[in-house]
Each structure stands twice: as structure tokens, then as C-alpha cells.
Amino acid sequence: MFAGDFSAGEYLAVYVQYNPVSDKWGMQYAASTASFPDSLTAVYTPVANITDITYVSSPGFQFSGMLHNHLPGAINQAFFDNITSLQQWALPITLSNFDANAEGNDVKLHWVTESEIDNNYFTLEHSTDGLSFLPIGQVTGAGTSTAMLSYDFQHSDVTAGDHYYRLRQTDFDGQESVSEIIHVYVTATISATELYPNPVKDQLQLRFISSLSGDATLTITAINGQEIANSTVSSLEGINTYNLNTASLTPGIYFLRINGNASSNTLRFVVQE
Numbered sequence: 001m002f003a004g005d006f007s008a009g010e011y012l013a014v015y016v017q018y019n020p021v022s023d024k025w026g027m028q029y030a031a032s033t034a035s036f037p038d039s040l041t042a043v044y045t046p047v048a049n050i051t052d053i054t055y056v057s058s059p060g061f062q063f064s065g066m067l068h069n070h071l072p073g074a075i076n077q078a079f080f081d082n083i084t085s086l087q088q089w090a091l092p093i094t095l096s097n098f099d100a101n102a103e104g105n106d107v108k109l110h111w112v113t114e115s116e117i118d119n120n121y122f123t124l125e126h127s128t129d130g131l132s133f134l135p136i137g138q139v140t141g142a143g144t145s146t147a148m149l150s151y152d153f154q155h156s157d158v159t160a161g162d163h164y165y166r167l168r169q170t171d172f173d174g175q176e177s178v179s180e181i182i183h184v185y186v187t188a189t190i191s192a193t194e195l196y197p198n199p200v201k202d203q204l205q206l207r208f209i210s211s212l213s214g215d216a217t218l219t220i221t222a223i224n225g226q227e228i229a230n231s232t233v234s235s236l237e238g239i240n241t242y243n244l245n246t247a248s249l250t251p252g253i254y255f256l257r258i259n260g261n262a263s264s265n266t267l268r269f270v271v272q273e
Contacts, residue, residue, distance in 0.1 A: 028044035028045060029044060029045055030042035030043060030044050030045065092116065092117050092118060092119055092169055092171050092175065092177055093113045093115065093116045093117070093119055093141075093169050093177070094113060094114040094115045094116075095111060095112070095113055095114075095167070095179055096112045096113065096114045096148070097110070097111055097112040098110075098111040098112075098167055098179055098180070098182055099111070099182060100163070100165050100182050100183075100184040101184065102163075102184050102185065102186045102187065104189055104191065105156070105157050105158060105186070105189060105191070105211050106154055106155065106156050106157070106158065107154070107155040107158055107163060107165075107184055107186065108152065108153075108154055109124060109152065109153040109154070109155065109165060110150070110151070110152050110153075111150075111151050111167060111179075112148060112149065112150050112151070113142075113145075113148070113149050113151075114148055115145065115146050116141055116142050116143065116144060116145045116149070117144050117171075118143065118144055118171045118172045118173065119141030119142060119143060119144070119145075119169060119170075119171065120140075120141055120143075120170050120171055120172045121138050121139060121140050121141050121169075121170055122138065122139045122140075122141060122151065122167055122168065122169055122170075123135050123137075123138050123167075123168040123169075123170065124136050124137045124138070124139070124153050124155070124165065124167065124168075125165065125166050125167070125168055126155060126163065126164070126165055127163075127164040127165075127166075127181075128161065128162060128163060128164070129162075129164070130162075130164040130181060130183070133164075133166060135168075136155055137153055137155075139151055139153055141169070143172075158186055159186070159211060159212065159237070160186050160187060160188035160189075160211050160212040161185070161186060162183065162184075162185055163183070163184050163185070163186055164181050164182070164183050165181070165182050165183075165184070166178055166179050166180070166181045166182070167179035186211075187263070188210070188211045188212035188214070188263070189210075189211045189263045190208050190209070190210050190211075190216065190235070190258055190260055190263045190264075190265055191208070191209050191211075191263075191265075193206070193207070193208040193258060193265045193267055194206075194207045194208070195207075195256065195267050195269050198269045198270060199269070199270040199271065199272040200246050200269060200270070200271060200272070201246070201247075201271070201272055201273075202245070202246060202247040203243055203244070203245060203246060203247070204243070204244040204246050204256075204269060205241065205242070205243055205244075206218070206241070206242045206243075206244060206256065206258075206267075207239065207240070207241050208235075208239075208240055208258060208265070209238065209239055209240070210235040210236065210237060210238065210240055210260065211237065212237055213234075213235065213236050213237045214234075214235060214260060215232050215233070215234055215235070215260060216232070216233050216234075216235045216240075216258055216259065216260030217230065217231070217232050217233075217257075217258070217259040217260060218230070218231050218232075218233060218242070218244070218256060218257070218258055219256070219257045219259070220244075220249075220254055220255070220256055220257075221254065221255050221257070222252065222253075222254060222255075223252065223253040223254070223255075228249065228254065235260055244256075246271055249271045250271070251271050251272055251273045252270070252271055253268065253269075253270055254268075254269055254270070254271060255267065255268055255269075256268075256269060
């Protein structure tokens with residue numbers, strides 16, 4: 001296939017010439033809606049330089065025909081005669097935007113198409129190394145549309161670190177196209193923090209979810225900002241539970257700050273008599 005300004009059903013003459021200096025094939029074509037152009041007298045339009053007999057471009061058309069020489073001994077010149085353009089084609093979708101944004105432990109994927117042709121569905125593919133991709137979800141396409149359309153997909157509960165995504169588009173006839181790869185970095189977080197019981201008397205239980213294994217620092221401060229206690233604990237990816245001895249604290253209002261995995265949470269609790 002090669003690109004050209006044409007309409008489906010046109011008559012084409014294609015001229016190919018080899019340049020031994022550049023080691024490339026130059027391709028030109030002439031088109032007519034009335035009859036086949038004379039291959040020797042037609043005015044040709046340059047297309048591109050190609051290095052072999054297969055040339056792919058977009059948009060373009062498919063063609064078939066017999067390749068032969070018109071001039072005796074002209075081994076570097078050839079013509080396709082009696083060709084009609086079989087199929088005018090274009091990209092199945094025009095993708096104007098595809099991005100990823102980390103929001104906590106989730107990644108929000110968003111893309112916009114300016115046009116779609118026979119688009120059946122999109123497949124979201126994910127990788128942690130940018131090389132090996134696996135499907136994580138599917139979104140139905142719009143079929144054929146010339147309107148600007150917006151799509152969204154959420155990849156939930158991802159681990160901290162690098163994440164790569166690409167968009168695979170599938171036509172109704174099974175043909176596919178794949179987008180460029182995009183990247184997002186997810187920062188480790190501590191979430192779903194909970195203290196029980198509250199108010200407390202002798203022992204306070206802390207429960208939180210960490211998106212990554214590592215150390216967490218627990219700091220207790222009084223309502224006036226004075227630091228009362230400080231300790232470091234090891235947290236695992238997932239649910240973590242720790243018991244804090246509050247028997248030595250005088251009745252009043254306190255704050256527990258949890259620092260770890262590039263995040264910080266502060267909880268208020270009350271010590272009762």
C-alpha cells in the first residue's frame with residue numbers, strides 16, 4: 001500500500017524506478033476516473049522511496065497488477081498497468097489523547113478519539129516493565145463516528161512503582177492497532193487508618209493499609225503539640241495492626257501521626273479516666 005490523493009474506483013498507473021546510488025525504489029502514480037492512464041505519457045505524482053516490494057503508508061489504497069518493463073533493457077524501471085484502486089482506507093481511529101494519572105492506589109486512564117471507523121472495542125493493556133503487557137479491561141467503541149469522543153477506565157488497587165499502559169483497538173473484522181506506551185509512577189501510600197477503641201483507657205489498636213512494605217513511624221503528641229512518644233514499626237503490604245499502650249497517658253486529647261511510604265496520616269484519640 002502507498003499513500004495518495006485518490007478516490008476508491010479510480011484507474012491507476014504506477015511507475016517504479018530503482019536508484020542504485022541511494023539503493024532505494026522511487027514510486028510514482030497517475031490516476032484517472034475515466035480510463036486507465038497511459039503508463040508512458042501520464043503525469044506522475046511522487047509517493048515515496050521504498051527499499052523493497054512492500055510499502056505501507058496511511059492513509060492509502062490496496063492495489064494489484066502485473067509488474068513489467070516498458071523499455072528494452074531498462075532493468076531498473078517497471079510499470080503496473082491496468083490497476084483499479086480496490087480499497088481506500090484510513091486509520092480505524094484518530095487518537096488525539098491518551099494519558100494516565102495516579103490517584104492513591106488507583107490509576108485513571110483517559111483517551112479521546114477524533115474519529116472512528118468500524119471500531120468494535122478497546123482493550124487496556126498493562127505492564128510493570130514496559131515490555132510484557134497483559135489485558136486489564138475492555139471498553140466498547142463507537143463503531144463509526146466523526147465526533148470527538150472521550151473514554152475513561154480505572155485500574156484499581158495497583159502496587160507502588162512504575163506502571164505502563166497501552167491501548168489496543170479492534171475493528172469489527174478483527175483488525176487491530178496499538179497505541180504508543182504511556183507511563184505513570186504510583187507512590188506508596190498508607191490509607192484506611194483506624195483507631196479502636198476511641199475513647200481509650202489502657203490499650204489502643206491501630207489498623208491501616210499500606211501499599212508497600214517498609215517502615216512506619218508512629219508519633220503521639222498532646223493537644224498542645226508536645227511530643228509524648230515516638231516509635232518505628234515495620235509495615236507489610238496490605239493490612240497492618242499494632243497495639244499501643246496508653247495506660248501511662250493522662251486523660252485528655254492526643255494525636256497519632258503515622259509517617260511511612262511517602263505518606264502521612266494523623267488521627268485524633270481521647271484518653272479517658
